[in-house]
Amino acid sequence: MLKILGKSSSINVRKVLWLCAEMEMSYEHEEWGSGYRSTEAPEFVELNPNAMVPVIKDGSLVLWESNTICRYLASRSQRSDLLPADPENRSRVEQWMDWQATELNNAWRFAFMALVRKSPAHNDPQALAISVASWNRHMQMLDAQLEKTGAYAAGPGFTLADVVLGLSTNRWYMTPMERPELPAVQSWFERLSQRPAFMLHGRNGTP
Incomplete structure (x- = not known):
């Protein structure tokens, strides 16, 4: 059976948990990370040298990086509605998934650490203002895309792009x-x- 390793409050673990719930996929879940078993433990580092969650184990396969895991699980279940098989439509989905991981995440990192985590290392007011402005600017880009599609991030149907961007939003x-105010995003x-799976693992009171 599929095994998911990572604490259930982690934004990246919640992508995987939401997707599994969306697909009604059975799995075992082990809590790893802050407050649970340390990801610095040798047995975890052996699975993921980055010492970060999530990690999945599926038979002999060990996989890390949350967006890659989502792609794998959708492909494994032959869910072409979530990750299209044809190159053109698949690339639209993956474009927004990669944008979430590289551009959007980098925009919010400082602001989130300062305002939510209250990290002492993130107390520079200027850096905070820059991060907030960048975060809002990137969300305006998403708003423009959603206004264009009139529905979901990559087009008229719900896909993996909405899973990863939904957590970020x-x-x-x-x-x-x-x-x-971003009407299309709202x-x-x-x-x-x-979607019940989003309410369970996405909009569940955890930022």
Whole structure:
């Protein structure tokens, strides 16, 4: 059986848990990370040299990086609705997944650490202001995309792009800071909130 390693409050673990719930996929879950078993433990580092969650074990396969795990699980279940088989539509989904992991995540990192985690290492007001502005600017890019599609991040149907971006958007809404009104993002977020799996693992009170 599929095994998921990582604490259930982690934004990246929640991507995987949401997807599994969405696909009604059975799995075993082990809590690893802050407050649980240390990811610095030799047995965990052997699975992921980055010492970060999530990690999955599926038979002999060990896999890390949350977006890659999501791609694998959707492909494993032959869910072409979530990750299209044809190159053109698949690339649209993966484009927004990669944007989430590289551009959007980098934009919010300092602001989240300062405002939510209260990290002493993130107390520079100028750096905070830059991060908030960058985060909001990237969310405006997502708003423009959603206004264009009128539905979901990569087009008319729900895909993996919405899973990874939905978690990031929940974090944006839950971080105590000023943010612009983004009507397309708000409408999309409410559409996501009609999905029980998102309410269980995405919009569940954890930023």
